[in-house]
Amino acid sequence: MQEEPIAFSAESYFATQPAPPSLAEHIAGVKEFVHRQVSQNRNVVLVTSGGTTVPLELNVVRFLDNFSAGTRGATSAEYFLEAGYAVIFMHRQFSLQPFSRHYSHSTNPFLDLLTVEDDAVGVAADKRAGADLLAVLTAYKRVQTAGTLHTLTFVTVNDYLWLLRAVSQELSVLRRRAMYYLAAAVSDFFLPRQKMSEHKIQSGKGSLHIEMDQVPKILKPMVEEWTPDGYIVSFKLETEERLLVPKARAALERYGHQVVIGNELHTRKWQVMFVERKRKPLPPLPPGVEEEATLEAGNPELETTAQEEVPAAASNVLPTTSTEDGDAAQGSQTTAETAATEETSVPAPPPPPKSPTNNTNDSMTFVESWLRIPNTPTVTGTPQVKEKEIEEDIVAELVRRHALWINSAG
Numbered sequence: 490m491q492e493e494p495i496a497f498s499a500e501s502y503f504a505t506q507p508a509p510p511s512l513a514e515h516i517a518g519v520k521e522f523v524h525r526q527v528s529q530n531r532n533v534v535l536v537t538s539g540g541t542t543v544p545l546e547l548n549v550v551r552f553l554d555n556f557s558a559g560t561r562g563a564t565s566a567e568y569f570l571e572a573g574y575a576v577i578f579m580h581r582q583f584s585l586q587p588f589s590r591h592y593s594h595s596t597n598p599f600l601d602l603l604t605v606e607d608d609a610v611g612v613a614a615d616k617r618a619g620a621d622l623l624a625v626l627t628a629y630k631r632v633q634t635a636g637t638l639h640t641l642t643f644v645t646v647n648d649y650l651w652l653l654r655a656v657s658q659e660l661s662v663l664r665r666r667a668m669y670y671l672a673a674a675v676s677d678f679f680l681p682r683q684k685m686s687e688h689k690i691q692s693g694k695g696s697l698h699i700e701m702d703q704v705p706k707i708l709k710p711m712v713e714e715w716t717p718d719g720y721i722v723s724f725k726l727e728t729e730e731r732l733l734v735p736k737a738r739a740a741l742e743r744y745g746h747q748v749v750i751g752n753e754l755h756t757r758k759w760q761v762m763f764v765e766r767k768r769k770p771l772p773p774l775p776p777g778v779e780e781e782a783t784l785e786a787g788n789p790e791l792e793t794t795a796q797e798e799v800p801a802a803a804s805n806v807l808p809t810t811s812t813e814d815g816d817a818a819q820g821s822q823t824t825a826e827t828a829a830t831e832e833t834s835v836p837a838p839p840p841p842p843k844s845p846t847n848n849t850n851d852s853m854t855f856v857e858s859w860l861r862i863p864n865t866p867t868v869t870g871t872p873q874v875k876e877k878e879i880e881e882d883i884v885a886e887l888v889r890r891h892a893l894w895i896n897s898a899g
Contacts, residue, residue: 499705501705503650503651505681505683506682507647507682509645509647509648509651509652515655516656518639518641520659522577523662523663525636526637526663527663531575532575532663532667533576533663533667534667535577535579535656535660535669535670536562536580536670536672537580537653537670537671538557538559538561538563538566538672539559539581539584539585540554540557540581540674541581541643541644541676542554542555542644543645543676543680545680545685545699546687546689547687548687548689550689555675559580559584559586559590562580562672563584564590564880565672569884569888570628572888574888575637575638576637576639577639578638578641579643579652580640582642587629587638588625602619602622641656646675646679650704654707654710654715657669657715657719658716660716660719661717661718661719667716667719668891669721669722670722671721679702708723709743709745711746712745712746713745721748722887723748723749723750725740725749727753728753728754733752733753734764736751737749738764741764741855748764748887749764750762750764759864759879761860762858763857764855766853767856
């Protein structure tokens, strides 16, 4: 009789799968970094980046890999640093990293910027390349001096899950000032240690059949236990654009976090969709019931105040509204209008004063917003010009929303 696969919960996963040997050392470094940022009154963002592997043997020869160069995570980390955040950059070993990413590809190799003259190293005379290098190096040195970047590495999905839990718990002391930007490509299935071969799987026995278990969904315990006050942003990648909205909404309903950024595989470099939940207006209080109104998230007075303090991102944010039957109608504002009106594109009256009855009927609706930049593919043979990166606008928009969310707590 075939054994039924185990459905791992987060709790059972951590109870049965061993922690990586380097975990305690990593967390000691994170603890010190977080303490320093708290003392300097900085917001901190955890950026996860790159793909995870699933080993098939304890003495690893073969493994399954989630392909990801780590471009979105490394690029976004730079823009978060530029926006004044401290960054914990948790990335796949040897994937792209902030700053060095600019010279990691064969299309822009670092060695081409250097010359050898009289047995000394010099910089090539190309003015544009020299200016770009100076800008990257200056930004890197500024971050290094400020001590606002802390890096962690993972390889396997097991490394990733243990690190994510531990770092989230350490960051929870920041409460709403901590953001979690979960851009890593995490494996959906894994082979529990108890099922793994100790040594290399031999090919002489013919076909290989492996039954894998589903990786536990960790957003739920992250939201409810590890960092209940954190601002959590997850990503949803699909190959069909029509699936982005329903999948993103389902994730928000299931896990209860703040934002899902949906992207389609072939257009992800120039357009993404923000999906978030908004509070529905509650039914009016019965006649004759009077209570003192309180300011809270969703109150236009509060959001207007916050928007004056935190300028809207200069990006192409196209709001959509969610109708009662769940269909989304894309906004038609111009670029200049949308950047300033995205938060007010779905007017909502202030929530009524709290009452025990109204609290129990609290409910949510969804708002989707497209963020787009011009699609300008590089043409071979043309001079290198720094292209617009969509991560710049993604980060600017999240920084704005995060500030509003922090302020909404009062």
